[in-house]
Structures are given as C-alpha cells and as structure tokens.
Amino acid sequence: MSQREVNAIAGRLSLRQPQSESLARLARAIDASPGMLQHDRDAADVAAVLDTLKGQFPTLQDFEREFPSLCFALATGVGKTRLMGAFISYLFQAHGIKHFFVLAPNLTIYDKLTGDFTPNTPKYVFKGVAEFTSHPPEIITGDNYEERAQALGDLLSPVTINIFNIAKIATEVRGGRAPRIKRLSEYIGQSYFDYLAGLPDLVLLMDESHRYRATAGLRAINELKPLIGLELTATPFTETTKGPVAFKNVVMDYPLARAMEDGFVKEPAVVTQRNFDARNMPPEEVERVKLQDGVRMHEATKVELNTYARMQGVKVVKPFMLVIARDTTHAGALLASLQRDDFFGGRYRHKVIQVDSSKSGAEEEEMIRRLLAVESVNEPTEIVIHVNMLKEGWDVTNLYTIVPLRAANARTLVEQSIGRGLRLPYGKRTGVDAVDRLNIIAHDRFQEIIDDANRADSSIRLKTLILEAPGAVDERSISMTVKPNLVSLLGPADEALNTGTDSPAYANASPVTAASVFSAPQEFEACALVMEAMGRYETRTQDAPTRRAFLTPQLQAQIADEVKERLPPVQASLLSGADAPLELDLADVIRRTVDVVVRQTIDIPRIAVVPKGVVTSGFKPFTLDVAGLHLQPKDRSLVGQTLRTHAQFTLSAQSGRAERRLEDYIVHALIDFDDIDYTVHASLLYDLAGQMVAHLRSYLSDENDVRNVLDLDRLVIAKNIHAQMAEHFYESATEYAVEVRRGFTALKEPTYTVAVGQPVRNYRETVDEPGRIKQMVFGSFNKCLYPLQKFDSDTERRFTVILERDAEKWFKPAKGQFQIFYKLGTEQPEYVPDFVAETPQYVLMVETKARNELQAADVLAKAQAGALWCHHASTHAHSVGAKPWKYLLIPHDQVTEDKRLTDFLGFAQRTK
Incomplete structure (x- = not known):
C-alpha cells in the first residue's frame, strides 16, 4: 500500500502524526511480507515472516505468540482507539479483510470500546470513512454474540467487529467447564469461539496488550488462530520479580517524552510551596497543607479554563482534583474532612466522591454514575478520592490537579499518577500554560521527584511550580468579563462586571461609573429596543456609514418606527398621582441613547479584501x-534501538522503496x-x-x-x-476590491482572570513590581470606553497616562474586534493591537513594543497587516467624511509622560 493511500485514510480520520506513522508501519510490514495474511500456514511460515520483518524493524525480535503479532507502543493520550479504527479501515480497503476481534483487558475498557465503535457516538472511530457510511461495521459483543450468531449469514455490514473482555474467553467456570463462548451453539453448529477460530481472515486487536501476557490469556489468544495480531499499549513491558521485561515485538515506539515534546498531552508539573520543610511537621499537617494547596491550584485552574473558553468561544471545561488515599479507611476520613464547614467554608460539601471498593449496591451505582459523568459541566463533582490508582480505560480530559497521599517511590508516584490526567480537553495544546498543565502536589517529595525526573533514563521531564504560602486574604481567582461603559450608562444598574454565578465577589472591583441616563422601567425597555435597531444598521453601510449618522433626524425617525412596532401596548392604569407610570417620550429616549452610543464608542469598520477577475496562485x-x-x-540496523533514540527512527524510516x-x-x-x-x-x-x-x-x-x-x-x-x-507563495488577481461590510461594529467584552481581594489600581500609580503587572487590574479612567483594563507591560500603563491626557477616547481591543489576520510562515494568526485611540484629527491603532523586538518577524508581519488595514479604513473614512486611521509602532523607551500623543505620529507605519 503506497504512502499516498495511507495518507488518504489518515486524512479522513484526522490521525495525529504518531497514529499516521503507526498505520504506515503496518502497511510497510504487509508489503514486505505478504505471508502475514496467509491463512494456511505453519510454524515455519511464521518464522519466515519474522525473519523478513526483522530487516524492516530493528526493534522486532520475536512475535511472542504463535502468529505474527506486532506491538504499537503509543503514550497515553495519543489515541490508541482511533488507531484501531484506522487499522481496520486499511485492512478492509487494501486487503479485503472483513472479520476483526477486539480484545479488552477489563469491563471498563470493554464498555469504552463498545461505545467508541458504535455509530453516532461522540468518539465514533470511523467518522469520515465513506465505505462505512451506509452500512457501518456490525458490532458483536460479549453480551450479544449468542443472539447475533443467529443472523451471521444475513449481515449487510461489510465488516464484522467482535469486542470481548478477556475474561469471556480465558476464564474457566465452576466444575472446570469451558466459558460459554466455547460451548456448542445450535444456530451455527459449533461454539462461537470455534467459529471465530475457523475464519480465514480474522485479525486480532489487543487494547492494553501488556495485560495479555499471563498464561491463561496467552493460551486463549493463540487458540483463536488469527491471521495477525495488532497490539496497542502505553507500557510495552511486563512486570516481574526481577524487574520490567520489555516486549520483543515492538515495531512502533512513541513514548511519553515524545508525546509531551510534540504537544499531544498535558505538560505535567510538580508543585510545592516555597520554603516548605516537611521534616519539621507532623504527617497530618503535611497532608492538610497539600490538600489546601491542591484546592488553591484547582480553583486557579478553574478560572483560567473559564477565561480561556470565553475568550476563544469554545466549550467550557470543568476541572477536577484527584486525591490518592492510602486505603479505604483513609479515603473515608478524607471525604469527611473535605466536606466539613472549616474546609474552605464548606464549599465542597456536595462536590466530593469517594471511589473504592468500600461501596456496594445503590451507593456503588451512584459512585460510578458520578465518576463517569465527571467531565460534564453540569455534574457537581470537583474532587475525586481514590485508593488505588485509577486504571486504564478511565478516559477523561479534565483532570488537572493530583494530590498523592500514599507512600510510593518517586517514579511510581509520578508515572502512575499522571497517566489518567494527560489527555487534553481541546485535543491539542492551547499555548496557555494553565490550560495545558497537569499539576502534581508533592510538597514532601518535591526534590526527590525532580531528581528522578532529571535522570537520563526518565521518560518525562517535569516542570516546576512554586506556590507562595497562603496569606490572610482569600487568594482565589475569578474570571471577570468587563462590559463597555455604555452598558451602565444605558442599563438599569451597574453591569460593568460579570464574574459568573458561582464566583465570589471581586473585592473593590466595582468601578465608579456615571449613573444611567434613564430611570423608568419603560425607558430601559425602549432603550434596549433602540440598541437592537441600531445594531441592525451595522451591515447597512449606505444608510449608516458611521454611528454619527444616527444623529440625523431622518435616521432617528426610522428607528422610532421600528421600535414602535415592538413596544408592548400601553395598558390603561387605575393609578393616579405619583404612582401613575410616566408617559414614554420615545423620541427623547432615542436622542439620549444615540448621544451615549456616539460618545462611548469608536467606529471600527469590518473590512474585507476580495479578489476579482482571474485569480492565480502558486509558488515562485x-x-x-x-x-x-x-x-x-x-545504518538501518541502529535506528530505533532504544527508547530515547527512537525519535530518529520515527523521522527516518519511511518506505524503503527504491x-x-x-x-x-x-x-x-x-x-x-x-x-x-x-x-x-x-x-x-x-x-x-x-x-x-x-x-x-x-x-x-x-x-x-x-x-x-x-x-x-x-x-x-x-x-x-x-x-x-x-x-515564496503568491496569490494574484487581475484586481482586488476592498469591501466595507460593516460601517461599525459592537464593542467586544474582554474576559480577564483576576485575584479575589486584589484592589483595582489607579492607572497613574507606579507599579513596584512590573513583572507582575499581568496579574493586576487598573481603573479610574475618564476617557476609556471600559471601566477596567489589564496591561501586558508597564509600558502600556504609562502610555495610558498619555491617552487619558491627550485622546478623546480610547480602549484596548479584545480578540475578534478587528479580525485582522497576518501571515507568519504557513500560519495566519489573528492580530489584536494594543490600543485604539481617537483624537480630534485621527483614529490611531497603536502597538508598543520593546525596542529589541521591533525587527522580529511576527512584529513586522503584524505591523504590515495593521498598516494595510488602516490604509483601507482611511480610504473608507474619506468617502464618508470620517477621520482617517494611522498605525503606530512605538518603541518602549519612547513612552514617557513628557511626550504628547501627537509626538508619536512620527512612528506611523506605511504599507509596503
């Protein structure tokens, strides 16, 4: 099978690079040794296949079974189930194989695999495979194989996939009787096991294959007599009394270190408290501090996830914390402790579950239900207490904090702890540290874990995170959405902040804003309808090229007609005197609303550059x-010999075709x-x-x-x-047209992460610790369009002082406000400028940057994109009588308070 055909399946199933490479290696193995798919073969034939494949895969020494069996060792979180779907699709399409047997090591993975192979489920493995659209594979499981045996000859599905738990085929029952699957079935004239073993094209897929090396499981698998075996595991070795014994049939090894390096899993970090000395503290106190700091990390992570989801417009992820207890008695004591009123004010009373063997009956069912639903934002669980490490098959993406409270050596503690928490909620790294990081709270083992992770043979490289000791004030963070000033000026109450329904109040965060221009309920209702009507004019650039057009009597009259149609009819009132409702003066409401909107906004058009005529593109x-x-x-024989050098093998061995x-x-x-x-x-x-x-x-x-x-x-x-x-890519057209699709756009609402208890700072106050300025929130503005702002540098804060003095109005744009994109290599990221400011003569788009960064490729690309946008915006502004735009790129050392805003016009950038 050619690399192009492998790429086709990889593309349809959206395979990651290690998954694609695994598929390519399977294809290469079959191409090199067609005897792999020969049904009638003996031990000599299997030995011949092994000799051939040893030349292709230096890590392959022995199949370790009575049939050709290849192991694909992929780190947890990379996606082994999706790879199974790719294997099945390839073997069916390229070689006509129709019968597959998927083996699970326990009921948890058995249930997970059954779900993932079932159509119309969230993680369906064949999504995108056209051949299975009308007739998806028939799924036969350990629960329904007896009834499905009746219809084996009538199946419309092109492929049959059997999914069984190993216990169904390997465990003997009372009296030495064979398992049910090996007993005679009257419908097929033999046992279902014998039926499978007699199929000429049965392919065996083994999930978590390190679990099938025991004598009973190994014997049962050999008795199935499959064409080939495909093994998938994250741990390609078996534990023995003499230590781990590596598999001899590995043909693809993608270890955890590579998965971390390539960004397919979370980045694990070991966390401790600064200057913490566990030797001088009783064990109970160490445990208490670790739990409290675990919750601190959990709450901070929850806010960061909330902020990221709001800013990016993606699903909200609810994180949870895993506490690993010593035994069931310890777990029960922890549950009681975490639910007490004196533990963070009883905040977690109904948000903790204990998962271990101490439950039974209805309690066990409720425990399992909550555990399986822990990813849902509607499920309240935020802390899971577990005794033994949660085993394979518990597949969650929202585990962010682990607090191990049981004894174990450093390597076991880390490797077993992180296994369940590595999966990423958005499928890839986001670039936001808190969203991409898994935190392990290990105050008493911090240095030991660091030393072990830094050993040459360690499979991971941990980051470190130091927590300051908690102070007297509440150090929790919240996610805060800041609304423009016009919301409080036109709304019934101060709505400038939105911290979420379950977040504590942000101390001293309420900015001093002007009172609303309205007071009566019917005025607020009419104002909301006026705002909706004005919003509909964004795309009607002929009628309203700028917001100042709403100042004209003609347009106000049109808005009045639209609003009247939607206002509820006035009810006759029996009240009189002071209690009677005021008569609504709609014209006055419109006039005052328009006045606020024009004063409290800057017109930002939506500009699109559209090619016209013949469009050509290519590479120069x-x-x-x-x-x-x-x-x-x-030397081919040396590639991929060891875990740490396997990266070369991954990059080098492609096809072998001359x-x-x-x-x-x-x-x-x-x-x-x-x-x-x-x-x-x-x-x-x-x-x-x-x-x-x-x-x-x-x-x-x-x-x-x-x-x-x-x-x-x-x-x-x-x-x-x-x-x-x-x-050197180019795209050209006979001409380009600049389309202004909106004359103005509504102000976005930025979302910030802020610390509870931290006061809003006056923007004029000197910051003693500029390195911490990203954690601060500033206010006391007079000309900003928002009550609060956050800055990325002290240069930005100092530039704000100049804006407040010299600009008419200004603000820091949020993501999506301009929708300007710049080219950086093969990517086209969105550019969000630092400031937008309006002066009597111009509208300025401003970027402040450290002088040593001015020639960086991304800075130059952003500047070019911003300057071009301003050029098009100025052309539009000239046609409608508005102010022209200028793009300023200002070195940080030029931002001093002795400067006037006009002095910076010398840094205006021109389009190339």
Whole structure:
C-alpha cells in the first residue's frame, strides 16, 4: 500500500502524526511480507515472516505468540482507539479483510470500546470513512454474540467487529467447564469461539496488550488462530520479580517524552510551596497543607479554563482534583474532612466522591454514575478520592490537579499518577500554560521527584511550580468579563462586571461609573429596543456609514418606527398621582441613547479584501537555503534501538522503496502536502529537488550515501523545502476590491482572570513590581470606553497616562474586534493591537513594543497587516467624511509622560 493511500485514510480520520506513522508501519510490514495474511500456514511460515520483518524493524525480535503479532507502543493520550479504527479501515480497503476481534483487558475498557465503535457516538472511530457510511461495521459483543450468531449469514455490514473482555474467553467456570463462548451453539453448529477460530481472515486487536501476557490469556489468544495480531499499549513491558521485561515485538515506539515534546498531552508539573520543610511537621499537617494547596491550584485552574473558553468561544471545561488515599479507611476520613464547614467554608460539601471498593449496591451505582459523568459541566463533582490508582480505560480530559497521599517511590508516584490526567480537553495544546498543565502536589517529595525526573533514563521531564504560602486574604481567582461603559450608562444598574454565578465577589472591583441616563422601567425597555435597531444598521453601510449618522433626524425617525412596532401596548392604569407610570417620550429616549452610543464608542469598520477577475496562485521559483542541512547516512540496523533514540527512527524510516531518480525521493514526499499540486508545480518541484540532491552530493562523495539520506530522511527534507516554499507563495488577481461590510461594529467584552481581594489600581500609580503587572487590574479612567483594563507591560500603563491626557477616547481591543489576520510562515494568526485611540484629527491603532523586538518577524508581519488595514479604513473614512486611521509602532523607551500623543505620529507605519 503506497504512502499516498495511507495518507488518504489518515486524512479522513484526522490521525495525529504518531497514529499516521503507526498505520504506515503496518502497511510497510504487509508489503514486505505478504505471508502475514496467509491463512494456511505453519510454524515455519511464521518464522519466515519474522525473519523478513526483522530487516524492516530493528526493534522486532520475536512475535511472542504463535502468529505474527506486532506491538504499537503509543503514550497515553495519543489515541490508541482511533488507531484501531484506522487499522481496520486499511485492512478492509487494501486487503479485503472483513472479520476483526477486539480484545479488552477489563469491563471498563470493554464498555469504552463498545461505545467508541458504535455509530453516532461522540468518539465514533470511523467518522469520515465513506465505505462505512451506509452500512457501518456490525458490532458483536460479549453480551450479544449468542443472539447475533443467529443472523451471521444475513449481515449487510461489510465488516464484522467482535469486542470481548478477556475474561469471556480465558476464564474457566465452576466444575472446570469451558466459558460459554466455547460451548456448542445450535444456530451455527459449533461454539462461537470455534467459529471465530475457523475464519480465514480474522485479525486480532489487543487494547492494553501488556495485560495479555499471563498464561491463561496467552493460551486463549493463540487458540483463536488469527491471521495477525495488532497490539496497542502505553507500557510495552511486563512486570516481574526481577524487574520490567520489555516486549520483543515492538515495531512502533512513541513514548511519553515524545508525546509531551510534540504537544499531544498535558505538560505535567510538580508543585510545592516555597520554603516548605516537611521534616519539621507532623504527617497530618503535611497532608492538610497539600490538600489546601491542591484546592488553591484547582480553583486557579478553574478560572483560567473559564477565561480561556470565553475568550476563544469554545466549550467550557470543568476541572477536577484527584486525591490518592492510602486505603479505604483513609479515603473515608478524607471525604469527611473535605466536606466539613472549616474546609474552605464548606464549599465542597456536595462536590466530593469517594471511589473504592468500600461501596456496594445503590451507593456503588451512584459512585460510578458520578465518576463517569465527571467531565460534564453540569455534574457537581470537583474532587475525586481514590485508593488505588485509577486504571486504564478511565478516559477523561479534565483532570488537572493530583494530590498523592500514599507512600510510593518517586517514579511510581509520578508515572502512575499522571497517566489518567494527560489527555487534553481541546485535543491539542492551547499555548496557555494553565490550560495545558497537569499539576502534581508533592510538597514532601518535591526534590526527590525532580531528581528522578532529571535522570537520563526518565521518560518525562517535569516542570516546576512554586506556590507562595497562603496569606490572610482569600487568594482565589475569578474570571471577570468587563462590559463597555455604555452598558451602565444605558442599563438599569451597574453591569460593568460579570464574574459568573458561582464566583465570589471581586473585592473593590466595582468601578465608579456615571449613573444611567434613564430611570423608568419603560425607558430601559425602549432603550434596549433602540440598541437592537441600531445594531441592525451595522451591515447597512449606505444608510449608516458611521454611528454619527444616527444623529440625523431622518435616521432617528426610522428607528422610532421600528421600535414602535415592538413596544408592548400601553395598558390603561387605575393609578393616579405619583404612582401613575410616566408617559414614554420615545423620541427623547432615542436622542439620549444615540448621544451615549456616539460618545462611548469608536467606529471600527469590518473590512474585507476580495479578489476579482482571474485569480492565480502558486509558488515562485527560488534558491533553496541549505545552510542548516547536513544530513548524514544512517545504518538501518541502529535506528530505533532504544527508547530515547527512537525519535530518529520515527523521522527516518519511511518506505524503503527504491526510486529510479534521486529527485523522486523528494518529489514524491512533497506532493503529499495538501497545497502542492503536482500537475501545476512539477517543474518547480524537480528544480528544488535537484538543488537538494546537488547539495547532498557536495559533501557526500559516495552516491549510495546520497541515496541513503534521501531514502531515510525524505520527510525531513520535504518538510524543510515545503516550509521554504511557503515563504515564496503568491496569490494574484487581475484586481482586488476592498469591501466595507460593516460601517461599525459592537464593542467586544474582554474576559480577564483576576485575584479575589486584589484592589483595582489607579492607572497613574507606579507599579513596584512590573513583572507582575499581568496579574493586576487598573481603573479610574475618564476617557476609556471600559471601566477596567489589564496591561501586558508597564509600558502600556504609562502610555495610558498619555491617552487619558491627550485622546478623546480610547480602549484596548479584545480578540475578534478587528479580525485582522497576518501571515507568519504557513500560519495566519489573528492580530489584536494594543490600543485604539481617537483624537480630534485621527483614529490611531497603536502597538508598543520593546525596542529589541521591533525587527522580529511576527512584529513586522503584524505591523504590515495593521498598516494595510488602516490604509483601507482611511480610504473608507474619506468617502464618508470620517477621520482617517494611522498605525503606530512605538518603541518602549519612547513612552514617557513628557511626550504628547501627537509626538508619536512620527512612528506611523506605511504599507509596503
């Protein structure tokens, strides 16, 4: 099977790189040894397959079973179940295999696998596979195989997948009788086990395969006589009295260290309190402090997740904390302690569950229900107490804090603790440390864990996090959404802050804002309808090119007509005198509303650049930069020999297929990129490939060495060339049209993470610790469009002093306000400028930056995008009689209070 066909399945199933590579290795194994799929074979045939595959996979020494069995060792959180779906799709499409047997080591994983292989479930493994759309695979389980045996000849499904728990086929019952699956079935004339063993194309997939090395399980698996076995595990070794024994049939090893490095799992961090000395404290006190600090981390993480979800417009993730107890008695005592009133004011009274063998009956059912629902934001559990480490199959993404309270050596403590908490809630790293980090509270074992993690043979590299000791004030953080000033000026009450329904009040955070311009309920109701009507004019640029258009009597009259249709009819009142409702003066409500909106906003148009006429795109010819590429030939037998050097194997071993021309190694790898069309770019591709071949020949005298590098490192070379091609991409049209799709846009509502109890600071006050300014909130503004703002640097705070003095109005934009995107390599991130300020003559878009960063690629790209946007906005402003825009890129050392705002116009950027 070619790499292109493997890529097709990888694309349909959205496989990650290690999953795609695992699929490619399976394809390579079958291509190298077709005898793998031969049904009638003996021990000699199996030995011949092993000899062939040893040449392909240096880590393969023995199948360790009576049939060819390959182990794919992928770190927890990378996605082994999705890989099973890819294996099945490939074997069916490429080799016509229709019967599969998926083996689970316990009931938890059995239930999980059954769910993931069932259509229309959230994690359905075949989502995107067209061949299974109309007739998905038939799923036969250990619970329904007897009834499904009646219909085996009538199945419409192209593929049958059997999912069984190992106990169903390996455990004997009372009296030495065989398991039910091995007993005669009157419908098929034999036992279901014998039926499976007689299938000519049965493929066995073993989840958590390190659990099937015991004698009974091994014997039962061999008796199934499958064509091949595909084993998946995160721990490719078995524990013995003499220590761990590594598997001999590993063909793909993607360890935890690689998964961390590539960003597929959370980044584990060991946490302690600064200057904490457990030696001088009784064990009970150490335990109490660890629990309290665990909750501190948990609450801080909860706020960060809430803030991230609001800012990015993604699902909210509810984190929980795992406490590992010594035994069931200890777990029960912890449950009682965590639910007491003196533990954080009883906040967790109904948010803790104890998960261990001490429960039975209805209590056990409720425990399991809550544990399985712990990812739901509607389920209250925030702390889970467990005695033994939660085993494989408990698949959650929202475990963020672990407090181990049982004795264990450092390595066991860390590796077993983090296994259940590595999965990422959004499927990939976000770039926000708190969202991407798993915290292990280990005050009493901190240095021991750090020392062990720093050993050469450690599979992880832990980050460290130091907590300050808790003070007298409540140090919790909350997520706070700040609304524009016009909300409080036009609303019935001060609604400038929104800290969430379950968050404590933010001390001293209520800003001093002007009272609402309205007082009567009917005025508030009419004002809300006026705001809705004005919002509908955003896209009607001919009628309202700017908000100042609402000051005209004609437009106010139109808004009045729209509002009258939606106002409820006035009810006749029996009241008289002072209690009678005031008569609504709609024209006055509109006039005052418009006045506030015009004063408390800056018009930000929505601009789109649209190509017209014939659009062409492609890559310009260029000379490759090969200065950093000095790849060397490799000995195939050494690649992938050890856990730590396996990264080279992953990058190097691609197909083993010899190409006629040396350039073909590179060209065939390049055309697998989605943005490269061979028919259009063939000439350029061979030119670039020729340059690379010439470079390799310049320092490798032996032609065989050149071919070796091209064969084994083709993907490294192709990625490097593709990245350079992206820098020479062009798109052109006969002309471009700048469309202003909105004359103005509503102000976004930024969301901040703030500490409870920290006062709002006056923006004029000097900050003694500039490094902590991102944790602070500032207020006391007169010209800002928001009551509160946060700054990324003290330079921004000092620039605010100038804005408050010289600008008419200003604000710091939130993500999505402008929707400006800039090109950085192959990515197109969104650009959010530091400030927008309006002066009597201009509207300014401002970026302050450290002087040593002014020539950085991302800063220059942002500046170019911002300047171009301002150019288009100025053209639009000129056509409607509004103020032009300017983009300012200001070095930090120029921001001093002796400057006037006009002095910075010299830093205006022009479009290139």
